[in-house]
Amino acid sequence: xxxxxxxxxxxxxxxxxxxxxxxxxxxxxxxxxxxxxxxxxxxxxxxxxxxxxxxxxxxxxxxxxxxxxxxxxxxxxxxxxxxxxxxxxxxxxxxxxxxxxxxxxxx
Amino acid sequence: xxxxxxxxxxxxxxxxxxxxxxxxxxxxxxxxxxxxxxxxxxxxxxxxxxxxxxxxxxxxxxxxxxxxxxxxxxxxxxxxxxxxxxxxxxxxxxxxxxxxxxxxxxxxxxxxxxxxxx
Numbered sequence: 001x002x003x004x005x006x007x008x009x010x011x012x013x014x015x016x017x018x019x020x021x022x023x024x025x026x027x028x029x030x031x032x033x034x035x036x037x038x039x040x041x042x043x044x045x046x047x048x049x050x051x052x053x054x055x056x057x058x059x060x061x062x063x064x065x066x067x068x069x070x071x072x073x074x075x076x077x078x079x080x081x082x083x084x085x086x087x088x089x090x091x092x093x094x095x096x097x098x099x100x101x102x103x104x105x106x107x
Numbered sequence: 108x109x110x111x112x113x114x115x116x117x118x119x120x121x122x123x124x125x126x127x128x129x130x131x132x133x134x135x136x137x138x139x140x141x142x143x144x145x146x147x148x149x150x151x152x153x154x155x156x157x158x159x160x161x162x163x164x165x166x167x168x169x170x171x172x173x174x175x176x177x178x179x180x181x182x183x184x185x186x187x188x189x190x191x192x193x194x195x196x197x198x199x200x201x202x203x204x205x206x207x208x209x210x211x212x213x214x215x216x217x218x219x220x221x222x223x224x225x
Contacts, residue, residue, distance in 0.1 A: 001170070034211040036154075043203055043218050044154065049211030056213070087154055091207070094167045098154040 006099035012107040019075040023088035028068045032092035039084045109134040113219040125191040129204030137162040137182045142207040145189045147200040194223045
């Protein structure tokens, strides 16, 4: 099993500021890494796949980077609608695994 | 626009079998390159991948659930299903059906909360 570890667990950010979320894999997943955003009562929404490619309709303020075992999701200027929980997921292995999530809250 | 929608009982008794169906609309289920899967999320918890199935019928399951899980596909009905046997309270969760692709999992159902309780 590839264990995905996200940090921090909670990130307090003011609107307009930059947010940087990290995700680490216990073994290499190449670039087969996705990021999802989840708001209360909603299904997760795909933001990024292939480590850095934005999904359809995702604003340019969301960007992903990394390969191998270290990955980053950056939100360049937080908007009110961006406060949510973010999950990373590896799909390099047939057994897909998620990180435990990072909650981005208003500072 | 492809959509997937979960259906099934929302309350299951302990030791019984949880059975859910996912109906696909706006697209074909027997399309190459996509897997059809299930993901669950306990109340207040994170996401757990349960397993998936290809249109040919080949399946992959989370090893921690493998002994209790069956995912099947019915292409004629454009549906796929999840069966989880011998449920306990720890199986209480929102269950999502999804379409997985090399470009990530972009299609999710709205989710169905299944509670295990007597």
